[in-house]
Amino acid sequence: xxxxxxxxxxxxxxxxxxxxxxxxxxxxxxxxxxxxxxxxxxxxxxxxxxxxxxxxxxxxxxxxxxxxxxxxxxxxxxxxxxxxxxxxxxxxxxxxxxxxxxxxxxxxxxxxxxxxxxxxxxxxxxxxxxxxxxxxxxxxxxxxxxxxxxxxxxxxxxxxxxxxxxxxxxxxxxxxxxxxxxxxxxxxxxxxxxxxxxxxxxxxxxxxxxxxxxxxxxxxxxxxxxxxxxxxxxxxxxxxxxxxxxxxxxxxxxxxxxxxxxxxxxxxxxxxxxxxxxxxxxxxxxxxxxxxxxxxxxxxxxxxxxxxxxxxxxxxxxxxxxxxxxxxxxxxxxxxxxxxxxxxxxxxx
Amino acid sequence: xxxxxxxxxxxxxxxxxxxxxxxxxxxxxxxxxxxxxxxxxxxxxxxxxxxxxxxxxxxxxxxxxxxxxxxxxxxxxxxxxxxxxxxxxxxxxxxxxxxxxxxxxxxxxxxxxxxxxxxxxxxxxxxxxxxxxxxxxxxxxxxxxxxxxxxxxxxxxxxxxxxxxxxxxxxxxxxxxxxxxxxxxxxxxxxxxxxxxxxxxxxxxxxxxxxxxxxxxxxxxxxxxxxxxxxxxxxxxxxxxxxxxxxxxxxxxxxxxxxxxxxxxxxxxxxxxxxxxxxxxxxxxxxxxxxxxxxxxxxxxxxxxxxxxxxxxxxxxxxxxxxxxxxxxxxxxxxxxxxxxxxxxxxxxxxxxxxxxxxxxxxxxxxxxxxxxxx
Numbered sequence: 001x002x003x004x005x006x007x008x009x010x011x012x013x014x015x016x017x018x019x020x021x022x023x024x025x026x027x028x029x030x031x032x033x034x035x036x037x038x039x040x041x042x043x044x045x046x047x048x049x050x051x052x053x054x055x056x057x058x059x060x061x062x063x064x065x066x067x068x069x070x071x072x073x074x075x076x077x078x079x080x081x082x083x084x085x086x087x088x089x090x091x092x093x094x095x096x097x098x099x100x101x102x103x104x105x106x107x108x109x110x111x112x113x114x115x116x117x118x119x120x121x122x123x124x125x126x127x128x129x130x131x132x133x134x135x136x137x138x139x140x141x142x143x144x145x146x147x148x149x150x151x152x153x154x155x156x157x158x159x160x161x162x163x164x165x166x167x168x169x170x171x172x173x174x175x176x177x178x179x180x181x182x183x184x185x186x187x188x189x190x191x192x193x194x195x196x197x198x199x200x201x202x203x204x205x206x207x208x209x210x211x212x213x214x215x216x217x218x219x220x221x222x223x224x225x226x227x228x229x230x231x232x233x234x235x236x237x238x239x240x241x242x243x244x245x246x247x248x249x250x251x252x253x254x255x256x257x258x259x260x261x262x263x264x265x266x267x268x269x270x271x272x273x274x275x276x277x278x279x280x281x282x283x284x285x286x287x288x289x290x291x292x293x294x295x296x297x298x299x300x301x302x303x304x305x306x307x308x309x310x311x312x313x314x315x316x317x318x319x320x321x322x323x324x325x326x327x328x329x330x331x332x333x334x335x336x337x338x339x340x341x342x343x344x345x346x347x348x349x
Numbered sequence: 350x351x352x353x354x355x356x357x358x359x360x361x362x363x364x365x366x367x368x369x370x371x372x373x374x375x376x377x378x379x380x381x382x383x384x385x386x387x388x389x390x391x392x393x394x395x396x397x398x399x400x401x402x403x404x405x406x407x408x409x410x411x412x413x414x415x416x417x418x419x420x421x422x423x424x425x426x427x428x429x430x431x432x433x434x435x436x437x438x439x440x441x442x443x444x445x446x447x448x449x450x451x452x453x454x455x456x457x458x459x460x461x462x463x464x465x466x467x468x469x470x471x472x473x474x475x476x477x478x479x480x481x482x483x484x485x486x487x488x489x490x491x492x493x494x495x496x497x498x499x500x501x502x503x504x505x506x507x508x509x510x511x512x513x514x515x516x517x518x519x520x521x522x523x524x525x526x527x528x529x530x531x532x533x534x535x536x537x538x539x540x541x542x543x544x545x546x547x548x549x550x551x552x553x554x555x556x557x558x559x560x561x562x563x564x565x566x567x568x569x570x571x572x573x574x575x576x577x578x579x580x581x582x583x584x585x586x587x588x589x590x591x592x593x594x595x596x597x598x599x600x601x602x603x604x605x606x607x608x609x610x611x612x613x614x615x616x617x618x619x620x621x622x623x624x625x626x627x628x629x630x631x632x633x634x635x636x637x638x639x640x641x642x643x644x645x646x647x648x649x650x651x652x653x654x655x656x657x658x659x660x661x662x663x664x665x666x667x668x669x670x671x672x673x674x675x676x677x678x679x680x681x682x683x684x685x686x687x688x689x690x691x692x693x694x695x696x697x698x699x700x701x702x703x704x705x706x707x708x709x710x711x712x713x714x715x716x717x718x719x720x721x722x723x724x
Contacts, residue, residue: 007353216721233711236718243721244661247350247654248633254354255636271629278626320622327615327625336610336624337432337603340631341365 008071012064016072019044020079029304032082033167037137042083042106051088052102060102061092070202070257074250077206077312080304082168084108084134086199091142093195097186098149108134110143110173111196111316112189118145125150125180128172135159135171144192149185152178164311166304194266196316197273198256204276204312205249210305211287212242219290229290238290245279245286252276259343267329267344274322280313325349350654350721352640361425368429371402376435383434383692385699386601387445388558391438391473391515399430400470405440406448414465415452420645424638428596434604434692438512438558443467446591447474447520451537454576454584459537463518475513477521477538477562478585481506485712487522488530488582492564494523501525501536501574503544503567511706513560514547516540521562522581533581536573543567554683554698587650592707594641594655599634599662601703602669605696606631608689614676623672634662653720660713663704670696 023041032038045051054069055061069089076085084106091107110116110129118127129143136159141152156178164170187195216239219230229235252272259265284306288295295302313319329349330339339347357365375398382390399405407423409415416422423444430437448467451459466472483490492505503523513519519538526532538545544567550559576584606627609615615624637658644651674681674697683694704710 220722230718230722233715236714239721240657240660240714240717243350243717244657247352247657248637248661251352251354251636251640252633255356258354258356268632271632274626274629275633319626323622323625323629324618325625326628327621327623330610330624330628331615331621334611336607336628336631340628340635341428343632 008067012068013071013075015048016050016075017078019048019050020075020081024079024081026301026304029080029082030298033163036169037084037106037134038082041081045081045083045085046104051083051085051106052092054089055092055096055102059092059096060104061096066261067254067257070199070253073199073202074206074209074253077203077308078210080166080207080210080308084138086196086203087133087138089199090192090196091140094142094144094149094185094187094192095151098183099186100149100151100181100183103139105139106134106137107140107142108132108138109192109196110141112144112192116143118143118150120145120148120150120180120182121177123179123182124177125152125182126176126178128174130172131162131170132173133164133168133170135173136161136169141173144185144187144189145182147185147188149183149187151181153180166307166311168311190266191264193316194260194264194269197322198253198260198269200312200315201249201256201269201273201276202253204280204309205246205253207305207308207312208242208246208249208279208283211283211302211309212239212246214302214305215239215242215287215290235290238286241286242283242290245283249276249279263344265344266349267326267339267347270317270322270326270349273317274319274326277313277317277319277322280309281319284309350657350724352637352654353643354636355639355643357421357425357639361421364422365425365429368404368426372429372433372435376433379688381436383604383688384436384438385434385604385692385696386431387437387441387597388511388601388699389431389434389438389441390436391512392436393439393470393473395436396440396470396473398470399440400468405444405470406464406468409448409452409464409468410460413452413460414468415448416468420642421639424596424642428600428635431597431600432603432607439473439515440467440470442476442512442516443472443474443518445595445597446476446588447518449591450520450535450584450588451575453587454535454580455537456572458572459575463537472518473512473516475510475516475519475540475560476588477507477510477513477519479507479509481508484509485709487585488533490522490524490533492521492523494525494534494536494569496525497568500568500570503536503538503564503569505564507562507564508550508560510560510562511558513540513562514549514557519562520575522585525578525581528579530582531579533585534578535575535581535584536569537575538567538569538573542569552699553702554695586652589708590645590650590652590655592655593659593713594638594651596635596638598659598703599631599638599665602666602673602696605673605689605693606669609673609676614678620676623676627669627672630665634658634665653717656708656713656716656720659707660704660710660717663710666703667700670700 049062052061087108407416411417681694
């Protein structure tokens, strides 16, 4: 056995699931879709230090490992927590790598789109950044500008509000001669992309676990033709698909996290996000098909989960883009079995 | 359901390197008939050579000559063998499931006789489960074992038994009473026992490993009983864990994938995308098999997990065949001089069997649903 494996503290996971289960109610999530960041819930998460788990205490974080952070993000996905936890993690990680202090409060990061523009002039910046989650509500926006890390105050930006498929803020920000903090970044755009893919996959895994357990419960309770519908083989197929997708995705995230703690792990992360994206599609179809009409309503909890699957499967790479990247690398390497067993120690993706 | 993440230890990676180096020498490309995973060719000499290196019966107890190693170490060896389509057919069933079954349920005498021979690669096992009227509903089987003075008298028919013609032994499930599950008992049967006739049934690709077994007043000694009378159903179920969760469920097509991945056929966007998606999923399945093997080493019997993996991994293998066939550009010729073309033709023809043997996917879904509901 691999005894040095840094497993997650089960007490931490239990406490986090308890908090999210109690406080991230469908009402709270629905309210966040209308009114933005639920500040009470954020404060409760912050009191436990959750947003900055995986960020060192020297940098202002809560300490703990990447695996701990992934477990928290998975639980956030499971309970559709309407907070910028993944974004705060990414922003704090960028700040920490650049040697900057991590402020408290919600943070966000510009994921980097092809339409983004950002021009630095001394300690001011001008530009437009797209698809910035939670720009409304974040204390700081962190972005990469070439090899520099730029910290922007949302108060200095014009924010054009938008949302993702789950109804969470995803905005366009425009700024002109805005005062910014600039530091050389130790993290490249691709490293940010990979870290983003990993944390997004953790959320996807949690959401798939929720879709799976909600569906298992529903088919055991819902009676048609005189018996619970879960006793029909055709319905069992959906239940099985959901369990498969959730189990596979959750395992992959921990494997990827372990790999990322010791090396860049581009291969593992590309694989796990590619698989998570495809699994999200299969899981969302299966969950809705098993539920029938009730699953299509805003009154039933499933949509909080499945809309997140749909949003996250397209963030930080999608099924096709990642498959192309992996495929090109394997084809250049030339030995498939060696790549699968050797991972990023064997192949550069 | 949770699978714990695990990676190979340094020691396990060392074993992987040893196996790789040995196979490169022992089975140079072109020197053997390429196979599709567990359906690999039968080569008794190759099986004995593996036995000599200590790579058969690896997880069996040392007091009977077994390797005393772990399920993960066995996975490491098997993965290397199947990745190159090695001729594993002769020893496959004995190494994967009959050996562990005998080690767990056999008498001292059985363990002392069978295990050293399985470890040496001398024996070839087949599994007698299905009957003409009992397939997915296995518990309805009717081949009878009736207690007589000098042992047990067997009458009935087993069918769809792979590899029985050339096997040295069978492990068969017979009815010893009318109780549905408690009336089933396993026996170890000498392939050449009097009264047992084995007929080959030509398979869809023209090969002849599929068999029908007729038992006509076959007398088996009491010593042929495997486990207690009435214990057969449970033993059979435990065996299925070994049969379902392993790498053998997603790696069968690796020689084809490997050849395709290194060819010009993938050097276009469609090819890259398909290859990338297949690679990612192979990586995912490999992690799942490894976790299941660790669970077995921890003394668990992850039956639901194994069924869950097999149900999707076999479908994945079938998709892989469809994808390679689509990129191939024309229908392959089963009699081609190119061994990869022959193998692709074989895979196209036999791939439906992957989601049938070892439990149909429909039955597995019921097994998984029941398993999940109990959690």
